[in-house]
Amino acid sequence: MARTSRIQGLRDLPVEARRKAAAEAAALDPARIAAFDPTRGLDESAADHMIENVVGILGVPLGVATNFVVNGAEMLVPMATEEASVVAAASNAAKIARVHGGFTTSSTAPVMQAQVQIVGVNDPEAGRVRLLEARDELIELANAQDEKLVEFGGGVRDVAVRLVHSRVGTYVVAHLQVDVRDAMGANAVNTMAEAVAARAGEIAGGRPLLRILTNKADLRLSRARAVFDADTLGGPAVVDDIVHAAALAEADPYRAATHNKGIMNGISAVVLATGNDTRAVEAGAHSHAVSDSGRYTSLSRFEKDADGNVVGTLELPMPVGLVGGATRVHPVAQAAVALLGVRTAAQLAEIITAVGLAQNFAAVRALATEGIQRGHMSLHARNIATTVGATAAEVPAVVARLVADRKVRADHAEKILAELRGKSRS
Numbered sequence: 001m002a003r004t005s006r007i008q009g010l011r012d013l014p015v016e017a018r019r020k021a022a023a024e025a026a027a028l029d030p031a032r033i034a035a036f037d038p039t040r041g042l043d044e045s046a047a048d049h050m051i052e053n054v055v056g057i058l059g060v061p062l063g064v065a066t067n068f069v070v071n072g073a074e075m076l077v078p079m080a081t082e083e084a085s086v087v088a089a090a091s092n093a094a095k096i097a098r099v100h101g102g103f104t105t106s107s108t109a110p111v112m113q114a115q116v117q118i119v120g121v122n123d124p125e126a127g128r129v130r131l132l133e134a135r136d137e138l139i140e141l142a143n144a145q146d147e148k149l150v151e152f153g154g155g156v157r158d159v160a161v162r163l164v165h166s167r168v169g170t171y172v173v174a175h176l177q178v179d180v181r182d183a184m185g186a187n188a189v190n191t192m193a194e195a196v197a198a199r200a201g202e203i204a205g206g207r208p209l210l211r212i213l214t215n216k217a218d219l220r221l222s223r224a225r226a227v228f229d230a231d232t233l234g235g236p237a238v239v240d241d242i243v244h245a246a247a248l249a250e251a252d253p254y255r256a257a258t259h260n261k262g263i264m265n266g267i268s269a270v271v272l273a274t275g276n277d278t279r280a281v282e283a284g285a286h287s288h289a290v291s292d293s294g295r296y297t298s299l300s301r302f303e304k305d306a307d308g309n310v311v312g313t314l315e316l317p318m319p320v321g322l323v324g325g326a327t328r329v330h331p332v333a334q335a336a337v338a339l340l341g342v343r344t345a346a347q348l349a350e351i352i353t354a355v356g357l358a359q360n361f362a363a364v365r366a367l368a369t370e371g372i373q374r375g376h377m378s379l380h381a382r383n384i385a386t387t388v389g390a391t392a393a394e395v396p397a398v399v400a401r402l403v404a405d406r407k408v409r410a411d412h413a414e415k416i417l418a419e420l421r422g423k424s425r426s
């Protein structure tokens with residue numbers, strides 16, 4: 001069967017049937033995603049080897065976003081999040097993007113950078129140039145730390161040197177620019193930085209201090225682009241308002257922070273589902289949101305294209321891997337990667353970026369039209385109903401009343417529940 005990301009009625013199926021439908025739609029043997037079943041996910045002894053002082057395992061809901069087409073390929077996207085409406089919103093935007101073929105993505109080579117800080121250099125300008133003269137020697141020394149990475153086609157691509165003027169002096173900071181192939185790359189570049197630090201200090205004429213990767217991974221960028229059809233959105237006035245909404249985010253840091261949070265709703269959910277480092281991706285994203293003039297701005301852009309549609313673009317650092325970290329040891333992360341069917345870290349990075357753009361578009365569309373409450377709160381209402389003690393059988397009736405009364409609040413849910421229980425007793 002051909003892979004598809006359109007699954008009719010997925011939301012109405014019980015969870016076990018959804019897993020089956022997802023495997024079928026992804027043309028996968030269901031055994032490949034068996035770990036999605038919480039009884040077959042991460043066990044305590046594996047968890048005990050992942051971090052320290054383990055006392056338990058936190059469950060986070062894992063959903064699957066539908067409707068994605070990325071570079072012409074149908075794609076079901078695993079998303080781990082505690083927030084209602086995120087998975088629905090991503091699926092909704094992906095459905096609108098399908099009208100014009102879905103998402104087109106691209107990326108730079110997977111180059112991470114490690115910094116070596118050198119202190120106490122008397123002639124920092126000359127120290128910088130001495131290090132650049134020693135480029136080949138430093139590259140050779142660094143590459144010798146990871147012959148396998150070089151065999152895979154990775155390794156150090158270049159050395160850059162910056163002078164950083166701080167409150168307590170000028171530092172010579174050498175950057176190793178390393179192609180880390182399918183790894184997130186932290187361990188490889190940190191090992192290289194530690195290995196070259198002493199020699200770099202000698203050459204620069206100072207003392208090496210910090211030796212660590214930078215999470216401002218601006219040489220490892222991933223991009224996504226999609227066209228959102230004007231007629232599907234409700235016409236030219238809606239398009240103009242979406243462009244206004246995005247323009248405010250570009251110009252105003254207060255709005256940009258929320259706009260970017262909407263992007264990260266999608267990105268962090270896929271990063272977490274695939275066992276990648278959410279903090280590394282978040283740090284990279286926010287560092288990239290600072291413009292050349294030093295102002296915090298939005299990561300995405302929405303414009304009106306020549307045909308009057310909205311064209312959305314997103315570009316940001318995406319340091320994710322397939323071969324290391326928790327991706328290698330967490331059975332649910334492995335199942336998530338299998339569901340996506342990706343073979344390289346670059347493919348994974350690009351899909352995550354497409355999800356970020358979809359998520360952002362869904363929120364901005366809602367905000368520029370009916371507001372966030374109707375769609376988001378009607379899904380959040382299920383949490384509220386459960387919080388006040390509604391049973392699985394009672395939840396649908398409580399949710400329907402909360403939404404109809406436009407009062408998605410715990411006090412109102414308690415009132416509705418009491419009324420329902422009163423009726424069923426009488």
Ligand SMILES: CC(C)(COP(=O)([O-])OP(=O)([O-])OC[C@H]1O[C@@H](n2cnc3c(N)ncnc32)[C@H](O)[C@@H]1OP(=O)([O-])[O-])[C@@H](O)C(=O)NCCC(=O)NCCSC(=O)C[C@@](C)(O)CC(=O)[O-]
Pocket residue numbers: 009011066067083084085086087088089090091092093095258259260261262263265359360362363364366367372374375376379
């Ligand atoms: C919530 C929707 C999608 C409803 O939207 P709707 O138009 O009422 O939904 P629909 O029933 O017509 O369905 C349209 C599609 O949405 C999906 N969908 C719809 N409902 C479900 C569901 N229950 N379960 C699974 N999928 C669902 C589904 O894909 C469906 O198509 P289908 O594939 O079925 O043909 C819409 O209102 C929306 O996109 N809202 C945005 C919600 C959002 O952004 N939530 C994030 C949390 S809010 C936040 O944290 C960020 C924010 C907002 O502050 C960021 C910012 O300010 O920029």
Ligand SMILES: NC(=O)C1=CN([C@@H]2O[C@H](COP(=O)(O)OP(=O)(O)OC[C@H]3O[C@@H](n4cnc5c(N)ncnc54)[C@H](OP(=O)(O)O)[C@@H]3O)[C@@H](O)[C@H]2O)C=CC1
Pocket residue numbers: 146147148149152154180181182183184185186187188189213215277280321323324325326
């Ligand atoms: N500031 C930060 O962001 C920091 C993050 N971290 C953590 O680092 C972890 C990720 O580190 P990472 O270095 O990716 O993970 P690992 O070191 O676990 O895995 C990467 C290794 O996998 C091997 N490998 C096998 N196949 C490939 C391939 N096709 N391409 C590239 N490498 C391959 C290589 O080792 P070999 O050459 O030996 O085969 C490579 O060094 C995350 O858990 C993150 O949380 C750690 C420190 C700081």
